[in-house]
Structure formats: C-alpha cells, structure tokens
Amino acid sequence: MADILVLNPPFLPKFSRPQRSPAVTKSGTLYFPLFLAQLVAVLEADGYAVDFCDAPAAGLDLPAVVARAVAGKPFLAVLDTSTPSIDADIAAAAALTKALPGLFTVLVGPHATARAGEVLTAKSGGVLAVARREYEATVLELARLLGSGPATAKRLATVAGLSFLGEGGAVVHNPDRPYIEDLDALPPVAPVYARHLDIRHYFNPNAKPPMVTLATSRGCPYRCSFCLHPQTLTGRAARYRSINKVLDEVAWCLDNFPGLRSIFFEDDTLTADKARCREFCAAIIRRGLSFDWSANARADLDADLLALMRRAGCRQVCTGFESADPAALSSMKKGIGTERMRRFRADAAKAGIKVHGCFIFGFPGDTRESILATIDFALSLNPDTAQFYPVMVYPGTEAYDEYKERGFIAAGRWRDWLTPDGLHGCVVRNEHLFPPEIVRLCDLARRRFYLRPKFLARRAAMALVSPGEMARTVRAGRVFLKHLVRGSRV
Template sequence: MQQTAPALKIAFVNPPYLARFSRTQRSPAVTKSGTLYFPMWLAAAAALCAESGHEIDLIDAPASGADIEAVLARLARFAPRLLVVETSTPSIASDLAFCARARERLPGTCVALVGTHASARPQACLRDEPAVDLVVLGEYDLGVRDLAAALARGEPVSTVAGLCYRDGDRPRLGAARAVLDDLDRLPPVSPIYRRFLDIRDYFNPNAIHPMVTITTSRGCPNHCTFCVYPQTITGHRLRRRSAGHVVDELEYIRTAFPEARSVFFEDDTFPADRARCAEICEEMIRRGFDLPWSANVRVDVEPETLRLMRRAGCRNLCVGFESGDQALLDRVRKRITLAQSRAFMREARALGLIVHGCFMVGLPGETPETMRRTLELAIELAPDTAQFYPIMVYPGTAAYDWYAREGMLVTEDFSRWLTPAGLHNTVVRSAALDAEALVAFCDQARRRFYLRPRYLWRRLGLVARDREEFRRTWRAGRTFLRHLLRGSDIEAGHG
C-alpha cells in the first residue's frame, strides 16, 4: 500500500501513566497477573506509515518505564511533524495532559488522538484539551497514513476521511472512512516490534513468556454489549488475513525473535471463520511452525476446529463464559448457552488444552441467586484459571449506554475506572446489588475457586509435569496470590 507523498516524521506514543499500565487491552488497567499488552494498533499504523515512506518512531512508555520527561526529550530529538497518541478511558485525563505538555515542547507538531476512548468521545476530547488538533476515529492506520500525506502536501485535514477535527473553535466530524476489506494489503506488525520494542517487556498469563502478539482478523460478527473493540475500533464485519499472509508473519517471528517462546492471537475470536481458521492451522502444520500459541475463542467453537487447532500447536485458550444464568447471557447478547459452555470444557479438557475462563457479575438483572449460579458454573467447569470481575463498561459500548440510562453507572469520573493502584475499579451496580456487594462477591468467588483442595492438587500436578506451565504460573502468580490472600483491590466507585 505504497503512498506517494513527501516524507513526514511521525511519532506514535503510548504515553506515560501508571507503571505497567496495559492501555491496549479491552479493559485497561494495571493487572493482578502482570499482563501488559503490546501496542498493537499503534504498531499497525506505524508499519503502514513506514511502508508509505514516512520516518517513524514508536514509544511505549508503560512497557519501557519511560517517564514523561524522558518521552518528551525523545520527541524533541526526533522532532515529529505528526504526533499520534493512544488513549483509554481510565487514563484519558492523563493522556490529554500529556498532549498539552507535548504541544509546549513541540509547538509546530500536529497532535492526533487515537484509540477506544478518543473514538467514542472525539468531540469531548477536543473540547477538553486545546492542544489536541484532531482525533483519528476507529481503525486508524489508514486514517493516520492519509493524514500524514495531507500534512506533507500542505492540504487541509478536512480532506481526510475518518477524522474529528477543529473547525474554528468547534469540533467537526468529517466524512466517514470505509474499513479495509483486504487485510493482506497491510504490512505485518512484528517488524515494528523488532525495531522499537523489547518483547520481554510484555506479558500475557495465557501464553508462554516471552511471547509475540498479532492479529489475523479485524471485526467481530458477535454483538456482546460490553466488548469495546468492535464497538469503537474495528466494527462487527469480520475481515480476514489470508492463511499464507498470517503464517509468513509467524515464520518471520520465529526467525527475528529467537527469544520468543509463544505467539498470542489477539483476534476477538480466532476461529470466527471456521474455514479460514482451518486454513491457518493446516498451513502451520505444513510449514512445521513449532512455537506454541494461544487464542481467544468462544464456547460455540466446533470440536473438530478445536482438534485441528490443537494439532497445529495451540496450547492455551481464553474464553468468556461470563455468567451461569442463561437469561443474563441473553441480555448482554452473548449468544451462547450453558450447555455449550459445558460441552466446550469437556472437549478442551480431553484435548489437553489449558483454559482461562472469564466470569462477570453485575449484568442487567443480576441478583444474589444469579451470582451464585455463576460461581457454581465456574467450579463445575473447572478451567485452569479464572477471573471474576464486575462488568467493565466503556463509552462507545451498548453496555455503557444502558447502565448510564438506567442510573446504574455509579460515577462518570473516568479516573475512577481504576483504583489508586491502577487496578480495575467497580463503576456499576445492578437493581438488586450495590457496587460493594459486587466487589465482595468477586473476592469470595476468587477464593472459593482457587483455594479448593481439588483445584490446588490438580494445579500442582500440572505444573509438576509441565515446566513451561510452572514458569507461566510462577510469573503470573507472584502478584496474583498476594491479591488473593489479602483481599480485594477492587473498589466500588462513587460519584
């Protein structure tokens, strides 16, 4: 996707905030397990702009530990004409403050916001911080590339689709941008990782460390009300990279990152297209790709697809079971059944796949009885690891709109989406339960799940047999066990 335009210096920044703040994940926070996501959307935009002939820099401050002064000094040395800044809901006040500091240091630079929060609230971002010139909405790699071309040619930004920009003192939404269908036209992100990042800085407890995270598709055909990526960034129309394009990048990773011990596919649902998933797995097998890998899946994945994924080297699965009450699952448009959850776990267990299960409370209609069913389901299914959280809602999602409309969002101060330590906060209640009750249940559920003798013996057997699982458990468990034993680090939000 070569772009003929004068070259421009472009800096892509995941700005400083809290240490190890995982801004790119679906629910940004400093996590109990030490999870830290790659800045994969920034890297995708950087890759496309580099391919288009622009000079780029990529700074991931939470991963590298760089403070604001270090980042500003690096920016001053690079002297970008365009500064692209990632945002998230809990960090947005800090993100805007960073832009103000950057504008002071780089007065002639165009400052653009990207990411989930900026896409959901572009006009508010422009109103709240004069130093921000515009927002590149949604899936922003093409938008940033075209913005850079317009700036290089001296053309007005209003000619670029997919922006919210200033028209005098007023924010104005420009023409919408069509999403890209042919993802093979985009360059891979892993060479950008190799050039600018240290993969050892990143961690996902569902993959063997060090790992590399990539995506093989964009858009999710499902419509869960709480999931932020499809509702603010990628949309619901599934678009795919071809199997050859994906496995070419996997082979690059195997060569360029000799320290890598696994790959994580951060697609919303890796096997959403069953046939394309099979093609990728078969191509991995044909080429002898031997790194273990992990992926996000739904419980409605077909058993034969799971079996093929296992043959191709899949080791870990991250799965949203969410609730033990079917009516609540239906209300958040999850489109799965409890019977599917049970069948999935039987098949995954038979295949020797390691499963991380996600469970949420505080869903519309939640009661003490429905929460009890969720805990019972978690214990019955017995995934290898589990997380229990009150539902996290973000601007731009149907869930956020529902809770706000029903008066069940207990604060609209976005900084309260996190505790002072940066852990997930609780900002919702249900009609029957206040925020404190949701937090107390999650603490109880966590202890009930992890401190069962049967679980502890099974886990001990797994780590004794599998050295990689021992290392993964040790790294994630060092901080998680401390939180488990001392009680909640989640707080109830208050306005």
C-alpha cells in the first residue's frame, strides 16, 4: 500500500524526461529523476508511504503502471512532465484517475509550470492540479490538506504555487511559492535512489557508469535565453547547500553503492560561485574523499581553479560554448566570447580535465556561413566530446517567446519536438534557415568532429587504458555510431 504515487510517466522506451532537452538520446543517456527523488525524500521524511516509479528506466508501459497504482491505492499521484511528452503525461493522469476513483492527480515539471492552464483544461481530463516551479513544499502542503479534509476550491486556494480547476471549471492560479532558501532543510536524495531505483539503469556519457546524480545548488545567475530549468523550475538566483552536507551525501554514496565509479553534480552551473567552488574542492581534499566527478561548468574558469578541481577528483565538465558567432552569442545572452572560451579550453586541457562541448545552431541571425564557422571553431577547440543540436526552445523560456513572436516555430504540436523514434526534432527556423538545413548542418558537424582519425585514435587509446572509459565509450558509442552513420536526423 502507498499513500502517494510519484511517477516519471511512461512514454517512449528510454525517454530521458528529466534532462534539459528531453528526448531519447543518441548516446543512450538516461538522467536520474533528481527533482522527483527530492520530492520523495521530503514526503517520506514527513511519514508518507511513497511508491516512486520511474517508468522509462524500469521499462514499464501504462497498463503496468496503472496496475501498480491500483495495487497500492494511493490518494495522491504526482506526475512529471516535459514538452514533447505532455499529451502522454496527461493521458497517464487520466488513466490513473479512471482506474482509481477519488485519486487526486497533480502534474509538476517544466511544461506543466509553463502551461498550467492548458494542461488543466486538456480534453482528456484527469489532471486536477499543477504544482508550479520548485514543487516539494507545494506537494507536501497539498498532501497534508488532502489528508485532513475534502479538496474544495476554497481549501485548494490556500496552497501557494498551486494551479487548479475552480468552480465552473475556471482555472485558478494561486500566488507563486517562494523558492526554498535553506536547501539544507531538504533530505538527501541518495537514500531514495537506494530504496526505489536501480542505479544501473541510468547513464550520462559525462560520467563513468555506474554513477549517481546529486546537486549542490539550485538556480543559475546567468541569463542564457534558451536554458530551461532556471526559467521554469529553479530560478535565476543561485541557492546553495552547505558543502559539508553535500560531502556527507557523497560519503554515503561511496559507502552504500558498491562499484560506484563516479558522481555527476547536476547543478545548473556548479562553478557559478567560483569562491564556493574552491571551498568545495578544498573540502573534498581535506576530507580525503577519493572519487571521480563531473559537473556543468561555464567557460570562464581560471587555470588555478581548474587545477584545484582536478586535484579534487573532477574528471570532466560539460560546457556550453554554443556558437562562434558574436551576433548569436549576443542573441542568446551568453555573456562570454570566443577568446575566453579558447583560453578555458586550453587551461582545462593543461589541468587534465576533459571537456564535453555543447554547440547550438539556428539562433536568430545564424546563416549557413556562421554555422560552418562554428563547426570550424568546435574543431579548433577540440573538446574531448561534443554535441551539436538545433536550438531547442521550450515553453517558459525567453527563447520560446521570441521564436513564437517572430513566427520561427515550425511545429504544430508538442510531439513534434521529437522525431517519431524519440530523437530531438528541429522545430525552429530563422531568417535564413529552415529545419531541414539546420538538421543537415548538425549532421555535418557530428561527422566532421567524430570521424576524424585523430579523434578515433584518441578515444580508442583512452578506452584501452581505463576500464571505466571503456565502459562509458562502449555504452555511449553503441547507439551513437548508428545515428552518426545514418545522419539526417537530430
């Protein structure tokens, strides 16, 4: 029996919903449901029995999920959402409410936050509420409310951060709930992983498997117009867990996950506060914690900080370079130029830290020539690995609003954000380029980058030297090479 079902709903096999650009990925990436896990930790700490189900990771379809819910008989179900899967997410809520009369269903996540009214009034029904933005405290308050009496409109109106259908079917948006300032008040997520999930199901090519994902902060002070989570979930101001709390959780992971090879810190930008990053690294060294880790980092780190990160166990950073074109960088509010990027790449290489470089095509003003220049820039930077995608614009972001206003969104439904088999689709155009041309340029970039003899020889040598590198390379490459050769899809 369970009081509450917390569900990453079924959609496509190995659909990675929690990542910033949800899709079935070419590398076989499957993100940990970090935000849902944090919610589970909060609910369990308050005494609720929770059934935490990650359907894409476990390979469960909707009938299996419904059967599991019927057996558990929860009074509340919380379902995560994403833009490309939203119709399936709403259908999952409808199936659950049909099978369990009296079940209260609430949707969370980026798309539900950005399109709460649209989600609540969907024809298929089944969604009774949306917990917007950062949702742990909102869902906890809702659970307490449901346990103490009926879910009347008057009572639901007291829950900050909640949207729901009021009298006569009118959409009611309660005031936003303030962001959690004391992140140390949140229980750790690692024990939730151990109780409910199989960490072997999850994979991030930036970390040696088996791995786990943790976070040391929420929010990002930078203004990139396309970045999803700071604009829909975590906010534009960074908030931090205490370093000792983080490292206590790291130590717990090392003690309780046999064979654990690495930890990925899924902060929006771990290095946003450079002084704190120094303290973090120094504390790892001081406590004698020996583990490989990787993180999202901005391309503005000095050589001495990179060297300290490497001494503390940092193996790789995931960095958005995005473009070599000044106009595109300005348009996306990147706030950093190519010369600084080059210096960062050189300093990272000198420190012995691998770099996964991210590049995006199709911003306003981008032309075939500017994108070809970005490809040349990527080759000259020579990051250890790279990804090349069209800009993915999602509701709730400044980029989505800009493209929509200018008529640059070439999609008729949310499912178009993915190809039929679940890969990222191209839903944008600009003044000069249409989706097919942007896709072809992404394919060209990947082939030019990954089919270089020098790159292939380097990857083979690394895989032979390190068992962890071998496992990571084989797992990512098995799927990726098929798409690389086939091309013509994003």
